[in-house]
Amino acid sequence: MVLQENVPLAPLTTFKIGGPARFYVEARTTGDVQDAVSFARSRDLPLFVLGGGSNLLVSDAGWPGLVLKAAISGIEQRPGNDDNEDGKTLFDVGAGESWDRFVCHAVIARCAGVECLSGIPGSVGGTPVQNVGAYGQEVSETIESVEVFDLKAGQVRELCREACGFNYRSSIFNTTERGRFIILRVTYALEPGGAPRLEYADLKRHFEGRETMPNLAETREAVRHIRALKGMLIVPGEPDCQSAGSFFKNPVLSEQQHLELINRAKARGLTVPSYPALETRKKASAAWLVERSGFVKGHGFGHVGISSKHALAIVNRGGASAAEVMALKEQIQTRVEEIWGVRLEPEPVMVGF
Ligand SMILES: Cc1cc2nc3c(=O)[nH]c(=O)nc-3n(C[C@H](O)[C@H](O)[C@H](O)COP(=O)(O)OP(=O)(O)OC[C@H]3O[C@@H](n4cnc5c(N)ncnc54)[C@H](O)[C@@H]3O)c2cc1C
Secondary structure, three states: OOEEEEEEOHHHOOOOOOOEEEEEEEEOOHHHHHHHHHHHHHHOOOEEEEOOOOOEEEOOOOEEEEEEEEOOOOEEEEEOOHHHHOOOEEEEEEOOOEHHHHHHHHHHOOEEOOHHHOOOOOEOOOOOOOOOEEOOEEHHHOEEEEEEEEOOOOEEEEEEHHHHOOEOOEOHHHOOOOOOEEEEEEEEEEEEOOOOOOOOHHHHHHOOOOOOOOOHHHHHHHHHHHHHHOOOOOOOOOHHHOEOOOOEOOOEOOHHHHHHHHHHHHHOOOOOOOOHHHHOOOEOOHHHHHHOOOOOOOOEEOOEEEOOOOOOOEEEOOOOOHHHHHHHHHHHHHHHHHHHOOOOOEOOEEEOO
16 A cells, blocks of 8 residues: 555546645555555544545545545456346446446447446446436446445445445435445446447437437447537546536425426526426426526636536636635525525535535
8 A cells, every 4th residue: 555645636536626635545455445444543534535536526625634546446247147137247347447448348348238328437436426327327227236345344345236225316325324335346237238228318319310229339429429519528628627527416306396496487488498307306407497597608707617518517717726616606506596496406525625
């Protein structure tokens, strides 16, 4: 285990914002993880587990304790057991692998189940945390189990899918058991020879008029293309990419709140957007609420701004501080709540605030 001190965290995040980690270690094996945990405990240091840094806002002061970068690598493929996994192919993937590299690997292996999640930045270990989802798929549909180091029990454990408590952008890892588990490996069960999932409107539109069914590789390319148009693909040098992706979750509303929102929209001569992805859980479009509250695409507020391609992404326009991002976040939350009666919750994890 190589321990470093005062390591700048900004370059390790997609936002490129934030102060240093007092101590920093890259854990490449389960043994490294255990050593790092022992070090943090022996000094009574707070521990933060870093993946690909794509869903974080690190404070300007940084992290006062130990940052453990989950860097276990490796993708192992094995046939599933017919009784348990319906002939699916299993992939045991190290938490430190790039998520998109794994999706590419699965597509080349002609295994279906994650193709719509192409182009999402970050690590494999980060995917169960907020039950990553896009374009009609969520990882909770294909995660078979998650191998973790349980800080409470002090041992390595295997959690089955049901034990992870997956829901919209949530799991036990970011709710009830936040901070308890370090994810070491994730096992995905994918369908060999399966067809791509083409349910999302943007994807259907992309393939409109085509006579043959797109394959997994074409679906992956289509998703990456659509994501690039929305600034949701990390392209080096592209100014809209210095973000944490969508800054707010789509709010899940009660029947009453939904009606109230529709009425407020009517009073302004507007119609609340409704499409299948939102209807499944009575969600409202956070992007629509942000834009209809005056925060339009491309709008700048000093060093921070709204992406020119997506109203939901707060971007670092260069040299932004975490304090500036927080100020814009609060401005948006207050305005949306005043106009629409809905409180938006941020999606990224706030570190060191
Ligand atoms: C341009 C862009 C587009 C995006 N699009 C999407 C999208 O379409 N859908 C979507 O769901 N998300 C999206 N995101 C958000 C983000 O990419 C995902 O949430 C991703 O899974 C985060 O993984 P990460 O490894 O970067 O985690 P990090 O950002 O490093 O960490 C996020 C949280 O996970 C925890 N964590 C990370 N690794 C581990 C581990 N091994 N063990 C325990 N805890 C861990 C951290 O402690 C932290 O709490 C996008 C982000 C960007 C920048």
